[in-house]
Amino acid sequence: MSKILRLGWFYPDQLSLYGDRGNIKILFNRxxxxxxxxxxxxxxxxxxxxxxxxxxxxxxxGADFSQSLIYEDFIKTKKDxxxxxxxxxxxxxxxxGAYQLMGHFYKNQTGLVTEGISLFxxxxxxRTPRCTGRIVCQLPEPILGKKYLFGFENHSGRTFITNxxxxxxxxxxGKGNNGFDxxxxxxxxxxxxxxxxxxxLALNPFLADWMISTAFKRKFSDELLTIQxxxxxxxxxxxxxxxxxxxxxxxxx
Amino acid sequence: MxxxxxxxxxxxxxxxxxxxxxxxxxxxxxxxxxYPHSFDKFVDKLKSRLILVSGTNGKTTTVSxxxxxxxxxxxxxxxxxxGANIQSGLLTSLGLNFxxxxxxxxxxxxxxxxxxxxxxxxGRSPKVQVFLxxxxxxxxxxxxxxKIAAIWKDILSSWSKETVVVLNADDPLxxxxxxxxPGRVIYFGLQAPIFDTSDSTGKLTIGDSxxxxxxxxxxxxxxxxxxxxxxxxxxxxxxxxPQPDIFVTxxxxxxxxxxxxxxxxxxxxxxxxxxxxxxxxxxxxxLGVIYAYTNNSSAIKNIDWSNFLPxxxxxxxxxxxxxxxxxxxxxxxxGLGQNIQFIKRLPPDILTNxxxxxxxxxxxxxxxxxxxxxxxxxxxxxxxxxxxxVFAFGSRFRELQFCLYNNxxxxxxxxxxxxxxxxxLKTYKNVYVLSSYxxxxxxxxxxxx
Numbered sequence: 001m002s003k004i005l006r007l008g009w010f011y012p013d014q015l016s017l018y019g020d021r022g023n024i025k026i027l028f029n030r031x032x033x034x035x036x037x038x039x040x041x042x043x044x045x046x047x048x049x050x051x052x053x054x055x056x057x058x059x060x061x062g063a064d065f066s067q068s069l070i071y072e073d074f075i076k077t078k079k080d081x082x083x084x085x086x087x088x089x090x091x092x093x094x095x096x097g098a099y100q101l102m103g104h105f106y107k108n109q110t111g112l113v114t115e116g117i118s119l120f121x122x123x124x125x126x127r128t129p130r131c132t133g134r135i136v137c138q139l140p141e142p143i144l145g146k147k148y149l150f151g152f153e154n155h156s157g158r159t160f161i162t163n164x165x166x167x168x169x170x171x172x173x174g175k176g177n178n179g180f181d182x183x184x185x186x187x188x189x190x191x192x193x194x195x196x197x198x199x200x201l202a203l204n205p206f207l208a209d210w211m212i213s214t215a216f217k218r219k220f221s222d223e224l225l226t227i228q229x230x231x232x233x234x235x236x237x238x239x240x241x242x243x244x245x246x247x248x249x250x251x252x253x
Numbered sequence: 254m255x256x257x258x259x260x261x262x263x264x265x266x267x268x269x270x271x272x273x274x275x276x277x278x279x280x281x282x283x284x285x286x287x288y289p290h291s292f293d294k295f296v297d298k299l300k301s302r303l304i305l306v307s308g309t310n311g312k313t314t315t316v317s318x319x320x321x322x323x324x325x326x327x328x329x330x331x332x333x334x335x336g337a338n339i340q341s342g343l344l345t346s347l348g349l350n351f352x353x354x355x356x357x358x359x360x361x362x363x364x365x366x367x368x369x370x371x372x373x374x375x376g377r378s379p380k381v382q383v384f385l386x387x388x389x390x391x392x393x394x395x396x397x398x399x400k401i402a403a404i405w406k407d408i409l410s411s412w413s414k415e416t417v418v419v420l421n422a423d424d425p426l427x428x429x430x431x432x433x434x435p436g437r438v439i440y441f442g443l444q445a446p447i448f449d450t451s452d453s454t455g456k457l458t459i460g461d462s463x464x465x466x467x468x469x470x471x472x473x474x475x476x477x478x479x480x481x482x483x484x485x486x487x488x489x490x491x492x493x494x495p496q497p498d499i500f501v502t503x504x505x506x507x508x509x510x511x512x513x514x515x516x517x518x519x520x521x522x523x524x525x526x527x528x529x530x531x532x533x534x535x536x537x538x539x540l541g542v543i544y545a546y547t548n549n550s551s552a553i554k555n556i557d558w559s560n561f562l563p564x565x566x567x568x569x570x571x572x573x574x575x576x577x578x579x580x581x582x583x584x585x586x587x588g589l590g591q592n593i594q595f596i597k598r599l600p601p602d603i604l605t606n607x608x609x610x611x612x613x614x615x616x617x618x619x620x621x622x623x624x625x626x627x628x629x630x631x632x633x634x635x636x637x638x639x640x641x642x643v644f645a646f647g648s649r650f651r652e653l654q655f656c657l658y659n660n661x662x663x664x665x666x667x668x669x670x671x672x673x674x675x676x677x678l679k680t681y682k683n684v685y686v687l688s689s690y691x692x693x694x695x696x697x698x699x700x701x702x
Contacts, residue, residue, distance in 0.1 A: 013463060017389065017397075022627025022656070029659050063397035069469050133621070152622040197624045202655065231658045234667075238651035 004037045005215050008049060010059035010078065012042050014070050015097055018154070020060025022199035023093065026208050027056065033229055036216070045070070049078045051085035055215040061096030061197065064108055064126075071101055071114050079117040086119060091215045092191040095200060099186070099193035100124045100157050109156070120186045120193055121166065124157040131155050134246040135174030135196060137184045144213075144226060146206040148172075149184075150239050151196030159195075161186060168192060173246045190214055203239065205232050254298075254355040257291040260284055261348040277337040281344030292340060292373065295347040298355070300377045301415070304330075304363045304542055307405070308385025308421075310588045311535040312338065312365035314527055315385060317564040318539035319363050325556045326547065332363040336564070339367045361546065368401050371408055378412040378435075381545045383419035383538050387426045388480060389625060390585040402426050402466065409433040419541040421534065422497040423482040429466035429492075439545055441537035442497035443478055443530065444513075467492045478530055479594070480587045499541045501533060514540065518550035523558040527568045531591040566693045568595075571700045576684055578700055583611075583687040584619065586628040592687050593633050604637055608681040610674060611657070611664075612688030612696065613647040619689040623649050631660035638662060642681070646671045647692045671696050 009024055024040055031038035043049055049057075086092070100106040103122040106114045116123075137149040149169055158178035161167055167177075168185030176184035177195070185194035192207075194200060201208040209226040216224040261280045268276035284291050296303075304319065306312050313336040320332045333346035343364055350357050361380065366373075368387075384405065387398050406429075409418065414436035421427045422442035431438050463472055463481055470489035477483035486493035501522055503510040510522035510533075525536060543553055563569050566582040583589035596609065615621050645653045645667040654667045668674055671692070678684050686696050 016628070018622075019624030019627035022624065022659075025627065025659050063399060065397065065399045065464075065469070069464065152624060154622060197622060199624050199627055202624075202627065202652065202659075231655055234651040234655045234658075238649070238655070241651075 003035065003216070003220065004039060005031055005055045005212065005219065006053055007038055007040045007056040007058060008043045008054045009040055010043050010049075010057060010098070011045075011062075011070050011074075012060075013044060014066045015060045015062040017062045017066065018060065018096065018197050019199045019202075020058075020095060023058055023060070023095070023201045023208075026199070026201040026205065027058070027212065030205065030208050030229065031212055034212070034224060034226070036212070036224075043078070045073050046077060049081040049085070051081040051088070051090065054085065054090065055219050056211060057082070057085065057090065057092040059092075059094050059098035059101075061098065063097075064114075067097045067101060067106065067114055068112075071116070074101060075115060075117055079119075082117065083119055086189055086191050089190050089218055091211050091218070093200075093211065094191070094193040096155060096195055096197065099195060100159065102186070102191075102193050103159065106157060119191070120161075120188065121163055122159055122161040122186060124159045126156040127158050128156065131158075131175035131179055131195070133174060134242065134249070135176065135184065136172045136243060136246050137169035137174070137176070137196075138172055139169050143210045144206045146204070148239070148243075149196060149200070149207070150203040150242050151194075151198045151200050153195045154197060155195050159186075168194060190218075203235065203242075205229070205235055254291075254294050254351070255353055257284060257288050257294070258348055258351045258353055258355060260287065261291075261345065265345070265349060276345070277333070277335040278339070278341040278345055281337075281346075281348065282341035284348065285341060285344060291348065292344045295344065295351070296374065296377050299347060299350070299357060299362060300374070300379055302359075302361045303379040304361055304381045304383075304546065305371070305374060305379045306363065306365045306383050306385070306538075306542070307368060307371050308383075308427075309368065309388040309390045309585065310591075311385045311531060311538070312336070313564045314532060314567045315383065315535045315538050315542075316363050316365045318536055318561065319542045321558070321561045322539060322543045322553070322556050323361065323363070323546070326543070326552055328361060328546070329359045330361045330363055331359050333365060336365065338365045339370050340373060343370070343373070363542075369404070372404060375408045376411045378416045380415075381417050381419065381542055382409075382412075383542050384421065384427045384430060385535065385538050386421055386424045386482070386587075388585055388587040389628075390587075390620065398426060399466070402429060405430055406433040409435065412436075417545040419538060419545055421482075421538065422495050422500075423478065423484075423534065425472060425481065425485050425492070425494070426466050428495060431495075437545075439499065439541050440495050440497040441499040441534075441541040442494070443482070443534060443537070444497075444500045444502040445476070465490060465492055479591060482530075482534070497537075499537050499544065501537060512537070512540065514544060514550040514553060516550045518554050520554045525558060526561050527563045529591050529595050531588075532568075565697060566690075571697075573700050574679070576678060576681055578696075579683065579685045580693060580696065581685060581687045582690065582693055584689050586625050589629045589687060590633070592685075593630065596685055597633055597635055599635075603683060604635055606682040608642045608644065608678055608684045609634070609638055610644045610646065610671075610678070610684060610686045610688070610696075611653055612671065612686060612692030613645070613649045613653045614689050614692040615649050616691045618691050623652060626653065626656050631657065631662060634662065641665060644674045644677060646674050647689070672699055675699070
């Protein structure tokens with residue numbers, strides 16, 4: 001295996017509430033299946049993010065409590081280099097709590113404000129009731145031939161994006177960013193923020209392939225063949241089933 | 254109350270004529286629709302005699318251990334031992350305990366109570382309350398661990414000082430409840446691991462609660478047993494594991510273990526029908542409850558546990574022809590992780606002729622979000638299962654197979670229904686079913702019939 005992609009996993013101890021390490025596992029395995037060695041580094045408290053050494057970054061979800069533990073460190077030790085990474089077209093995926101911290105701030109229900117790193121032009125306010133349930137979204141343009149995202153959302157935050165150009169996908173079933181504007185997630189260059197759990201890459205393995213091939217092209221100036229892997233057939237059958245279930249629960253309520 | 258009792262018992266009787274196993278929750282559900290205040294009436298009459306069991310994992314096993322112990326000590330009791338632990342199930346268990354004159358003659362009632370439904374007892378002080386643990390479980394319903402702890406603190410603060418609270422010293426989030434306890438607190442805990450729960454590299458699974466619930470600093474462990482259980486202290490403030498009143502020590506891993514009770518009473522850890530460090534923890538919790546109720550260590554020492562049978566789905570064995578099915582309820586990362594540890598410790602001669610069946614549904618009782626599956630350390634499974642002998646079923650069997658595949662485990666087959674897997678299992682001497690709740694009910698129903 002001659003080619004290496006380096007993946008930085010931010011705050012794995014604090015922000016892995018929700019099967020997020022499944023996203024890491026899927027990225028690692030799909031790199032391996034294509035003859036790429038994926039090296040995963042933990043980037044935690046106090047660790048500087050040496051952005052030139054990395055090709056992909058991931059940061060997962062956590063409770064309000066966990067976010068409050070790390071936000072100062074996130075701003076102090078990672079913000080600047082993450083911004084450079086974004087500008088240099090590095091690939092990043094930020095889920096749920098991480099997604100919120102990429103914005104300007106997160107305000108909880110008692111009014112307490114947790115500052116974000118403002119790489120995404122958005123803010124989040126916690127409200128009741130929680131947005132919980134299956135979610136199906138449609139991408140504006142297909143990614144590797146796939147147009148639909150499946151997941152499970154579970155968040156009290158309502159995220160409001162200033163610039164419509166950065167909305168990631170349109171909500172077909174579910175709540176999305178705020179339950180009003182029918183959009184989900186944020187996409188800027190090669191950074192994606194989203195509320196989708198599942199984990200997101202388990203239910204949408206094409207997205208993992210997009211991340212890997214984009215990082216590969218950025219690093220090696222070469223295209224990576226991303227044919228569907230044999231085990232993906234399981235997931236695409238499961239997605240069809242999920243779509244029917246989500247549709248019937250939508251019709252039924 | 255006479256009418257409520259009559260109605261409840263009539264509904265239960267009618268359901269049982271159709272199906273002998275029915276009626277653990279539906280009578281309570283229907284009664285609540287007709288008489289919405291019946292739950293309050295029943296609880297108010299009984300509250301000072303009630304033992305409540307709450308926690309993420311181990312409630313049903315702990316209730317059956319407490320019931321067994323109190324029965325042995327000739328203390329009459331009722332319990333919701335089918336595991337029906339939300340309002341309808343609690344109401345059914347409470348109501349069935351009364352006669353038509355609204356009298357209850359049993360000494361005590363032991364109720365397992367769902368994490369979210371303990372709020373039904375706010376302001377209604379039970380005799381004993383035990384908190385077992387808090388793990389991630391059904392996050393679509395339970396959201397965050399800290400929020401559950403906050404709910405429990407609020408409830409504890411509403412109780413009188415007569416209530417004795419039994420807490421797990423090994424779980425820092427549980428110990429944080431102590432400052433809201435109005436009266437006496439009894440701690441239980443493991444002084445040493447009974448079984449080695451680390452993998453070959455010495456690493457343990459990620460814990461669900463690794464930060465100080467008081468100040469948020471990282472916790473430091475001098476010994477870590479599984480998940481976030483262990484001997485912990487805060488790296489910053491004074492918050493640390495209290496010395497338990499009831500604990501187990503072992504001279505070596507897997508042998509020579511002793512139980513210590515207050516009053517310098519000790520006895521050898523009995524051979525229980527349920528095994529694993531998590532079940533030893535449940536056993537200590539049960540002893541804590543019995544001690545809180547009786548204050549009699551000598552009597553507890555003399556309980557003969559040899560006839561204790563596990564609760565349904567909790568290491569329950571069902572014989573079907575030449576195959577022994579072992580049911581291991583697995584509904585969250587901590588629970589499935591502990592069951593995998595149990596499988597890992599099976600002797601090689603048992604493993605060679607064993608199959609694993611994983612089951613996953615996503616109904617309300619299972620938790621609708623299955624993301625937690627990816628937090629399970631499947632790589633702890635014995636090597637023989639990487640090649641063969643693994644099957645999957647349930648409404649999310651494909652995602653389950655995909656997850657196993659990404660953990661280098663290629664399942665032989667996957668089906669929506671358990672009965673379609675049965676023909677594949679005939680050649681195995683032992684089958685271990687690790688499944689979420691409703692999927693396990695399906696298995697149980699098929700095997701029992």
